[in-house]
Amino acid sequence: MTEVEAAGGRTIGRLEDRRWIGEERAAQLAELAARVRELTEAVVLTEVDSAEIAAVAEQVAALTARLNAARDQYPPMAAEGTNGMVRQLASPVTGRINPIAPPVTVTVCEGGVVRGEFTLNTVYEGPPGFVHGGVTALVLDQMLGLAAASGGVPGLTATLDMCYRRPTPYGVPLTVEARVTRTEGRKTFAEAHVLAPGGKVTVEATAMFVRPLFQLPQGTGASERN
Numbered sequence: 001m002t003e004v005e006a007a008g009g010r011t012i013g014r015l016e017d018r019r020w021i022g023e024e025r026a027a028q029l030a031e032l033a034a035r036v037r038e039l040t041e042a043v044v045l046t047e048v049d050s051a052e053i054a055a056v057a058e059q060v061a062a063l064t065a066r067l068n069a070a071r072d073q074y075p076p077m078a079a080e081g082t083n084g085m086v087r088q089l090a091s092p093v094t095g096r097i098n099p100i101a102p103p104v105t106v107t108v109c110e111g112g113v114v115r116g117e118f119t120l121n122t123v124y125e126g127p128p129g130f131v132h133g134g135v136t137a138l139v140l141d142q143m144l145g146l147a148a149a150s151g152g153v154p155g156l157t158a159t160l161d162m163c164y165r166r167p168t169p170y171g172v173p174l175t176v177e178a179r180v181t182r183t184e185g186r187k188t189f190a191e192a193h194v195l196a197p198g199g200k201v202t203v204e205a206t207a208m209f210v211r212p213l214f215q216l217p218q219g220t221g222a223s224e225r226n
């Protein structure tokens with residue numbers, strides 16, 4: 001049995017199955033995603049009358065049908081960025097072509113720190129006036145994973161522990177910083193936090209990533225599979 005078969009025959013993570021798009025198309029889709037983000041917040045905040053809501057819903061359905069006139073099965077990828085990592089353009093966290101991504105802008109800094117800058121709008125509200133804790137967990141998971149990929153061993157999240165110190169505000173610039181603390185074979189341990197303006201930590205997280213066996217290069221010896 002191959003490793004792909006062992007993983008249930010699922011090959012959707014394989015980069016060779018993906019469509020790779022260039023900068024020009026990525027920028028065009030990013031522009032579209034930015035407009036859809038504005039639309040999403042407008043839906044949440046609108047006070048127009050019900051006839052107008054019905055008319056807009058019809059127009060949005062027509063726009064969706066236009067995009068679906070030609071569609072792929074999987075999201076596209078783009079070539080490596082300056083940090084040497086494949087760019088997952090449709091990541092729900094960093095993907096600028098994905099309307100549900102804030103998106104977080106990532107920089108890999110000296111000393112192995114992976115820093116993200118982002119602002120969340122009212123769409124991400126949890127407790128009134130503040131960001132939903134599941135949203136900050138999503139951002140932290142991705143940033144911890146990027147830290148593992150750039151400074152340790154890339155893998156899937158096996159554990160993710162959150163500590164919510166203070167409510168996270170929306171509508172203001174937020175920073176997230178993540179770094180690897182140690183690696184043990186296929187396991188990478190990392191820590192991260194979210195900073196509000198003024199530098200106050202709102203959320204802390206630690207995680208362990210495990211590189212799945214089916215992602216190891218063929219011919220990897222038994223000792224490295226631990």
Ligand SMILES: CCCCCCCCCC(=O)SCCNC(=O)CCNC(=O)[C@H](O)C(C)(C)COP(=O)(O)OP(=O)(O)OC[C@H]1O[C@@H](n2cnc3c(N)ncnc32)[C@H](O)[C@@H]1OP(=O)(O)O
Pocket residue numbers: 085086141142143144145146149154155156157158159187210211212213226
């Ligand atoms: C460049 C791109 C960067 C992108 C960043 C992406 C960040 C986003 C990350 C995600 O969202 S990943 C999606 C959420 N996570 C998952 O779906 C993972 C689902 N779980 C699995 O696929 C497997 O359980 C996993 C690959 C994590 C581990 O399976 P294995 O079969 O390889 O583990 P195995 O049982 O051989 O255990 C290996 C070691 O890890 C330990 N381990 C595995 N899972 C654990 C767990 N959950 N808790 C604690 N320890 C765990 C296990 O005890 C053992 O430790 P020891 O070697 O010391 O004995």
